[in-house]
Amino acid sequence: MYNSSSLPESLYVKKLLSMIEATQAGTWEWNVQTGECRFNARWANIIGYQLDELSPSIESWVQHSHPDDLILSNQRLEDHFSGRSPFYECEARMRHKDGHWVWVRDSGRCETWTADGKPEWVIGSHIEITHLVELRHRFSTIAALIPGVVYEFQQFSDGRTRFPFASAGIKEIYGVTPEQVVDDASAIFKALHPDDIPHIMATIADAKATMSDWICEYRVVVDDKERWVFGHARPIYKTHDSMSWYGMIVDISERKAMELELERHRRNLKQAQTLTKLGHWEANLKDKSIEWSEMIYTILGWQEKPENGDFHFFRASTHPDDLERVLAAENELKPGHTVDIQHRIKHTDGHYLWVRQIVEMEASGELVLGTLRDITEEKELELKLKEQAERDPLTGAYNRRYFTEALENLVHRSERYQEPLALVTFDIDHFKQINDTFGHEAGDRVLIELVRTLDELVRTSDIFARTGGEEFSLLLPNQNVKQATKTAERFRAALEKLVIRTHHQAIRITASFGVAEHCNGGMHSDLLRQADSALYVAKNRGRNCVNC
Structure with a gap:
């Protein structure tokens, strides 16, 4: 690379002309007031002429341009002269010497104006784009x-x-x-x-x-x-x-019409399955026996009733994490009442299915009737959609919407139970420079590695979210500002040590942190403003620091 300011003017002009020649651009200068034009040889060559065959006036452009494109060109020039666009740019056809049309991208800018504010000298270039068109x-x-x-x-x-x-x-x-x-x-x-x-x-x-x-x-x-x-x-x-x-x-x-119709049929089918007891069972509380329909066997993968398939079978096969909820539903069941519950149950091959059971106890209190439906696909889709609604797709951290809801709930809880609540917000320092230097793919990798690193420091009760492009927030229940400042310092130190390697390049980052604690009687918006103000101070202090 060379510094143009250090070159003699003649050498700089020579190099500039060489650059223009290398681009194969036709150059032009046009005096709007007199019609005088100055073209280089390439401008003429694009349409098959030698420079001395063309008149050095605007008529050379007018005579060789397609009439329809001249209208567009004049409109674009007027937009530029009136200040509506910073440059003039137009794609136009020019008649070649041998008769065919050549497409050019015509662009330029007015460089001088008359004393009364009229456009004077406009300079620009022609690039042939026939192949592109x-x-x-x-x-x-x-x-x-x-x-x-x-x-x-x-x-x-x-x-x-x-x-x-x-x-x-x-x-x-x-x-x-x-x-x-x-x-x-x-x-x-x-x-x-x-x-x-x-x-x-x-x-x-x-x-x-x-x-x-x-x-x-x-x-x-x-x-x-x-x-x-x-x-x-x-x-x-x-x-x-x-x-x-x-x-x-x-x-x-x-x-879409089919989907809406299908949804209507699904609702009808769902009701029909409940009414017809498709996939049903009956349990006798007196002798602790249970009878299943064939659909139950199909859903759970049994060829025949298991040896331990008595009244306690569903309880024993229920996922451990769901057992407490199932037992609670059993306790709610009373004569003449119905319970609707969703839980996981073990299939014969060892994996767990999501099922929905609607259970009713007869008025006598001796017979319990239930329907069972496999809702695994629906439940997995529901959970997936829930995660997509709550998570940032790039980093896996919580998104801004989930963070905002969690903030409101935790502020309410803090007020109700008089528990401390702190908020940490932080930005990656000079993140735009990372994107500009290494590219957006590398920038994405930085965000992903940041979340992966800090996830290891986050408690299960904390809410760690990406709330902006390079902005993150951390909600810390049961922490005061002093404790939260220590947490933020651990985050800052971890990021300072972090090295992200991408395309054989090592990227180091730092971040600036703002810390605030919820005050009784304050709104969640107050806490956000306090944290943002602290972050602003941290940036003004030179970045890569924690401020509260």
């Missing part, structure tokens, strides 16, 4: 054959949104053409069902915060017709002030 056309042709819409959606930090690319299917989904949203995506948001917009925006925000795939089912309304769609996209930072999402959206109206 042809590839894009092929991709568009293929994308048009794919059900739904394939797209690139771009978000800017100032709130603007656009679809730089969308396949023709966007018309079927949203009722707009690709051209209508290439610069402004607001028409898309107008088609969203109002009741679904909060959910859509929340899923976009979550995916952006974690740089994970956006997946969402929602409704759109076009011409008063409601339909269900499924969206899946992946976020990628495109520039310092924008993010692009690459994905597809498909119409799932038929599938």
Whole structure:
């Protein structure tokens, strides 16, 4: 690398010209007020001419450009001159000397202005993109054959949104053409069902915060017709002030209708199974005997009734962690009453099933009737969904939503039982620099290793959560600020020693900690503000420290 400021001006200009030549860019300078233009040889070569064959005026551009693209070019220039865009940029066709059209990416910026504020000299470049446009056309042709819409959606930090690319299917989904949203995506948001917009925006925000795939089912309304769609996209930072999402959206109206109908049938089937006692048993309390239906054998994997299959069999086969709950349900059972309980029971191959039992004692108090249904898949899905709702998908730590609920509950408990409660919040120091230096994949690895390391220091009663991009919080029940400060110091020391290795590189991190203790009568928001203020002080003290 060389420092341009240390080079003689002539040598610096020579090197700069060499760089431009290496990019095969055609350069131009245009005096907007006089029409004078200065082109380099490459500008002329792109359209098959020698430089001396072209007039050094704006007419060389006008005469060789496609009329339709000149309209767009003038609009983009006006946007730039009026300050609506920092640069001028346009893709346009130019007529080659032999008659065919050549695509160029035309970009530039106004460098000087007249005394009365009019644009004067504009400088820019032409890059030939014919091959790129042809590839894009092929991709568009293929994308048009794919059900739904394939797209690139771009978000800017100032709130603007656009679809730089969308396949023709966007018309079927949203009722707009690709051209209508290439610069402004607001028409898309107008088609969203109002009741679904909060959910859509929340899923976009979550995916952006974690740089994970956006997946969402929602409704759109076009011409008063409601339909269900499924969206899946992946976020990628495109520039310092924008993010692009690459994905597809498909119409799932038929599938959704089937799902809703299936859900209705499931409810009916569930009721029918209870009413018909499918998978049922009868226990006689007098002689301690029990009779099963064939479905019970099937569910538990028995070919025939086990030797110990008496009245106590279910109790003996119940998972130890569920036994207390099962015994409590038995104690609640009274003549004429019904008990509904879910628990685990051992299968013949040794693994445990989740079952739901609805048990009723007859009025005589001698006969107990029960139904048993295998709900393993439903329960595992329920537990998985519960974990997904509570856990950060990248690190496995609790997420912000779970943390907020836990904070409110623990503050309430602290008030009620007069128990101490402390909160520790901390940020990874200079995390953006890690991402910029080593890449977002390495940044993700840092977050994962941080949680893995600190999990070993967390008590079972503590709540450790990722509450932001590189922000974490730790709720410490039954700890005062002095104890919590010691805990935070152990965390800080552990992170200071941590070495994360990725792609043959060693990354070291530090973190700044803020500690606060709940005060009687205070709100959970007060505790958050106190911890955040302490964290702010820790950062101002030079980072890698604990402040309370």
